[in-house]
Amino acid sequence: MSTDDAGRNAGDADGAAGPDAADSPDADGDEAAPGLYVESTIIMTTVRLVSPFILTFALFIMFHGADTPGGGFQGGVIAGSVVMMLAFAYGIDSTRQWLDGRVIAALASGGVYVFVGIGLGAIALGGQFLQYAEYEALFGHAIKYAIELVELSIGAIVAAVAIGLFFLLAAGFDHAIEEDPS
Amino acid sequence: MPITLVEAALLTFVLGCALGAALLEDTLAAVMAFAAYSLGVSVLWLVLQAPDVGLTEAAVGAGIMTVLFLLALSNTVSPDADRLFEPIRWRTVALVGGFVLLIGATVPALPAIGDPNSPVVAGEVSQYYLANAYAETEVRNAVTAVLAAYRGFDTLGEGVVVFSAVVVTLSVLRREVVA
Incomplete structure (x- = not known):
């Protein structure tokens, strides 16, 4: 039943992804169509080919946001969308099994910890909260590197939260209580 | 206009x-x-x-x-x-x-879009950021300089808000793991 459900969800999301809208014309949560998730070789191959580039682009947006438009928030969302693409291609349920929930939780909380840690570290060095210039005593170009690290931690938070919300909403409320979280 | x-x-x-x-x-x-x-x-x-x-x-x-x-x-x-x-x-x-x-x-x-005399452009704070952002933070994107350095505390708050979104969803759906 749960695979059935996940298949329907994946099919719905698939139909909404844009390029594949023609595959599932009645993708509005129709109960009567359990097999809306189509295991399409074309979609799977395309996603497999494209996702490394999208992940690289996300990191580029995160890191290069210091010099060009972009930053942690935008790059994080793009990184999160890679997992959603995988879910479209291979089904939400198998992607959920492939991805360890602890990784998502660690990314989200780790991002907050790193950001706060940078701020507290500046206090430890004798400055004020988030006063990056204090790190200049340890290594050169400290402010620039601190900003890059902050962007990366924001990216980790946003990517993990996007992925987490995606899986949580896909699971829904119905089988949230009886299903034993493993 | x-x-x-x-x-x-x-x-x-x-x-x-x-x-x-x-x-x-x-x-x-x-x-x-x-x-x-x-x-x-x-x-x-x-x-x-x-x-x-x-x-x-x-x-x-x-x-x-x-x-x-x-x-x-x-x-x-x-x-x-x-x-x-x-x-x-x-x-x-x-x-x-x-x-x-x-x-x-x-x-x-x-003010009109791009008006050089509008308070946003001509204001003291904007001019300070535009003039000193690169010298003080070594990042060329002034938006990033303001976001991550000058207003880093605000951005930390934003990050925590995003983080709490997933925490709230977890508690509303009564789950303990995200995936």
């Missing part, structure tokens, strides 16, 4: 999509109209030379939000739409119209 053809076309598109999102009876169609609205707004930000905002709007508004809406739709039951548009309730029209008029009345008070 003259308006270019591209801007006029974009504004028309955005307005049409907004009306579609509000009036379409079928929820899936309304969600799609809302995604198109976000995409139009993000291109509009690009035209207005705010690429950072445009990128966020495209990634969050048109991308993630649409996916989350669709997931929510697929987990709920929506009645079949038997007509294309919602029936128009005139009380709602009066309320929304009044609000639009109220907001619209403030528009003439705004």
Whole structure:
């Protein structure tokens, strides 16, 4: 039943992804169509080919946001969308099994910890909260590197939260209580 | 203030999509109209030379939000739409119209787009950031300099807000793991 459900969800999301809208014309949560998730070789191959580039682009947006438009928030969302693409291609349920929930939780909380840690570290060095210039005593170009690290931690938070919300909403409320979280 | 053809076309598109999102009876169609609205707004930000905002709007508004809406739709039951548009309730029209008029009345008070004498550009704070951002932070994107360095504390708060979104969802759905 749960695979059935996940298949329907994946099919719905698939139909909404844009390029594949023609595959599932009645993708509005129709109960009567359990097999809306189509295991399409074309979609799977395309996603497999494209996702490394999208992940690289996300990191580029995160890191290069210091010099060009972009930053942690935008790059994080793009990184999160890679997992959603995988879910479209291979089904939400198998992607959920492939991805360890602890990784998502660690990314989200780790991002907050790193950001706060940078701020507290500046206090430890004798400055004020988030006063990056204090790190200049340890290594050169400290402010620039601190900003890059902050962007990366924001990216980790946003990517993990996007992925987490995606899986949580896909699971829904119905089988949230009886299903034993493993 | 003259308006270019591209801007006029974009504004028309955005307005049409907004009306579609509000009036379409079928929820899936309304969600799609809302995604198109976000995409139009993000291109509009690009035209207005705010690429950072445009990128966020495209990634969050048109991308993630649409996916989350669709997931929510697929987990709920929506009645079949038997007509294309919602029936128009005139009380709602009066309320929304009044609000639009109220907001619209403030528009003439705004400075023209790109006006060099507008407070945003000529203000002391903006000028300080533009003049000193690179020397003080070594990042060329002044938006990033303000976001991550000058206003780092605000951004930390933003990050925590995003983090708490997933915590709240976990507690509402009574789950302990995200995936």
